[in-house]
Amino acid sequence: MTMKTIILSLLVLMSWAGCTSEQSQTIGLSMHFMRDDYAVRLVDTVTEVVAQHPDIRLVVTDANATPQKQLADIENLVVQGVDAIIVVPIDEKAILPAIRKANDANIPVIAITTIPDATVLTTIAASGDYANGKASGELLVEATGGRGKLAMIGIPYSLWRIDQRERGFLDAIEATDLEVVARQSGLDQAKIQDTVAGILVAHPDLVGIWCTFSNQIVGAADALRSAKRKDIALTGIDADKAIIERIRSGWITGTAAQFPDQQGRLAAQAILDHFAGNPVATNYEVPIGLVTRGNVDEMERTIWGE
Amino acid sequence: MFPDANALKRKLPQIGIAVAFLILVVIFSMLSPAFFTYSNFANIANQTAIISVLAFGMTLVMLAGGIDLSVGSIVSLSAVVCALLLGADVPTPIAMGLSILTGVAFGATSGFIAVRWGVQTFLVTLGALSVARGLSLVLSEGRTIYIESDLFLALTAQGFIGPVPVLFAWTLIFFVLSWVILNLTTFGRKVRAVGGNIVAARHAGLRTNWIVIRVFMLSGGLAAFGGLMMAGRLSSGLPTVGIGMELDAIAAAVLGGTGFKGEGGSLVGTFFGALVMGTVINGLTILGINPYVQEITKGVIIVFAVVIISMRRN
Numbered sequence: 001m002t003m004k005t006i007i008l009s010l011l012v013l014m015s016w017a018g019c020t021s022e023q024s025q026t027i028g029l030s031m032h033f034m035r036d037d038y039a040v041r042l043v044d045t046v047t048e049v050v051a052q053h054p055d056i057r058l059v060v061t062d063a064n065a066t067p068q069k070q071l072a073d074i075e076n077l078v079v080q081g082v083d084a085i086i087v088v089p090i091d092e093k094a095i096l097p098a099i100r101k102a103n104d105a106n107i108p109v110i111a112i113t114t115i116p117d118a119t120v121l122t123t124i125a126a127s128g129d130y131a132n133g134k135a136s137g138e139l140l141v142e143a144t145g146g147r148g149k150l151a152m153i154g155i156p157y158s159l160w161r162i163d164q165r166e167r168g169f170l171d172a173i174e175a176t177d178l179e180v181v182a183r184q185s186g187l188d189q190a191k192i193q194d195t196v197a198g199i200l201v202a203h204p205d206l207v208g209i210w211c212t213f214s215n216q217i218v219g220a221a222d223a224l225r226s227a228k229r230k231d232i233a234l235t236g237i238d239a240d241k242a243i244i245e246r247i248r249s250g251w252i253t254g255t256a257a258q259f260p261d262q263q264g265r266l267a268a269q270a271i272l273d274h275f276a277g278n279p280v281a282t283n284y285e286v287p288i289g290l291v292t293r294g295n296v297d298e299m300e301r302t303i304w305g306e
Numbered sequence: 307m308f309p310d311a312n313a314l315k316r317k318l319p320q321i322g323i324a325v326a327f328l329i330l331v332v333i334f335s336m337l338s339p340a341f342f343t344y345s346n347f348a349n350i351a352n353q354t355a356i357i358s359v360l361a362f363g364m365t366l367v368m369l370a371g372g373i374d375l376s377v378g379s380i381v382s383l384s385a386v387v388c389a390l391l392l393g394a395d396v397p398t399p400i401a402m403g404l405s406i407l408t409g410v411a412f413g414a415t416s417g418f419i420a421v422r423w424g425v426q427t428f429l430v431t432l433g434a435l436s437v438a439r440g441l442s443l444v445l446s447e448g449r450t451i452y453i454e455s456d457l458f459l460a461l462t463a464q465g466f467i468g469p470v471p472v473l474f475a476w477t478l479i480f481f482v483l484s485w486v487i488l489n490l491t492t493f494g495r496k497v498r499a500v501g502g503n504i505v506a507a508r509h510a511g512l513r514t515n516w517i518v519i520r521v522f523m524l525s526g527g528l529a530a531f532g533g534l535m536m537a538g539r540l541s542s543g544l545p546t547v548g549i550g551m552e553l554d555a556i557a558a559a560v561l562g563g564t565g566f567k568g569e570g571g572s573l574v575g576t577f578f579g580a581l582v583m584g585t586v587i588n589g590l591t592i593l594g595i596n597p598y599v600q601e602i603t604k605g606v607i608i609v610f611a612v613v614i615i616s617m618r619r620n
């Protein structure tokens with residue numbers, strides 16, 4: 001490459017940068033993870049809402065489930081001078097130093113689900129995780145008649161949002177004759193499939209399984225299918241497309257859905273209202289939606305728009 | 307023309323990576339007014355600090371002909387140990403010292419097993435990776451342990467020395483220390499000798515086993531200190547941090563010209579290697595490039611740099 005080409009390409013890059021800086025406001029969206037249906041749908045919705053305002057630019061970052069990456073992501077958004085930040089937190093404590101940097105720079109922060117101890121403009125669905133845990137627990141109580149042995153699948157470490165779901169679930173089964181006889185954890189669908197297969201061998205009289213999030217439910221459903229145990233009830237949280245399909249075929253009893261589109265839309269709208277000088281509430285609740293075999297088609301359209 | 311053409315040739319990878327870093331800075335500065343600012347450079351310094359410290363240890367290990375896959379897990383183990391000790395009101399310096407010792411002990415064990423039974427370091431440290439991760443999960447019971455000691459946070463990560471963030475100041479200190487060990491001590495020369503040809507080194511009367519063990523102790527200790535920096539940065543000990551950091555540390559060393567058979571290798575190159583990777587991610591984020599594309603870019607840069615380095619070497 002000659003000096004001339006280098007200079008020419010730099011000039012081209014500079015003029016391109018000049019073009020993009022016309023937009024007047026920028027929103028940063030710091031995702032905890034961008035590799036499942038929930039996350040992709042949320043990003044798509046925020047993008048959609050923001051795209052209706054050509055003068056506003058959206059920057060999306062992906063922490064890939066690592067707290068230190070999300071901390072760096074938010075720092076980068078702050079230094080870039082974005083006008084607002086939407087955060088879907090991976091660890092509510094670890095990212096606090098970065099939220100404080102945003103606070104110091106007077107950048108409003110919108111949290112999707114709670115970030116305790118953080119100063120935020122508004123929270124979307126503060127009670128969502130606890131409520132979803134409880135609703136999916138109640139569904140399991142209903143499906144099992146409230147009596148028998150349960151397996152509970154958690155994650156291998158503690159995460160505020162997942163802890164809330166577990167609390168909701170345990171509260172739902174507390175006054176019943178359901179007993180948790182196996183408690184295992186995992187993030188990976190294939191691993192959970194093996195784990196649940198093992199639990200089925202150890203406890204042939206199991207009546208129900210509860211999981212904290214999407215990959216686990218799909219893994220557990222596939223283990224039930226391999227063992228031909230449609231009699232075991234399975235509930236949990238999330239309504240990914242793979243879950244919808246297994247609810248339809250009867251391998252999953254039902255799940256408490258998160259509504260990524262509603263969460264994303266509310267978050268984006270809150271920022272737009274804030275930009276326009278309109279008042280913004282401190283918390284926007286998103287209703288709970290149970291997906292069961294009875295309403296699976298309707299819920300699929302509501303959640304995934306298909 | 308050059309009095310020592312070989313010396314210059316040896317230095318080419320590190321000059322190359324330094325130039326690459328400068329070019330990146332120029333390009334990103336032109337593309338975004340936010341890039342060339344003090345607060346952004348402080349960000350880059352903070353975001354590359356921990357990887358750099360791990361990469362210094364990795365460079366020493368690779369120069370001795372080994373590899374240390376356990377450093378990412380040791381980061382987490384040391385962060386958790388320190389957070390637990392601080393939570394139990396152990397004085398800050400003692401908590402930090404014990405956490406570093408944990409890392410040193412891990413390195414010593416890996417090194418010992420490798421030389422005693424002639425196991426490849428890749429395999430020993432792959433096991434250590436799993437053990438250290440599991441230990442940090444067991445000790446923390448999978449939970450985030452919040453650190454409230456202001457002294458610890460200020461010492462490790464959240465303070466400033468003049469305009470320099472403390473986190474980066476530690477990186478500079480460890481850079482100088484590692485550089486001195488590698489270039490000015492007999493131990494440093496022995497490390498290169500072991501990596502160059504362990505049989506010849508043994509015949510020359512070097513206690514090669516002890517040298518390998520000590521290199522792993524250094525790497526473990528540096529990784530453990532990286533864990534303290536991480537705990538300070540996140541104000542907490544997390545059993546899940548550091549996953550995959552060993553690969554970034556290896557990439558930084560390789561970008562700086564260190565090979566897998568103990569060839570090449572300089573700490574200056576490693577330092578710039580870490581800076582290049584951190585700067586690319588920082589710059590692309592500031593430009594608002596899609597995060598999926600950032601991953602591709604990072605991978606392409608690593609492969610591209612390694613190809614150039616091996617072309618020059620041949």
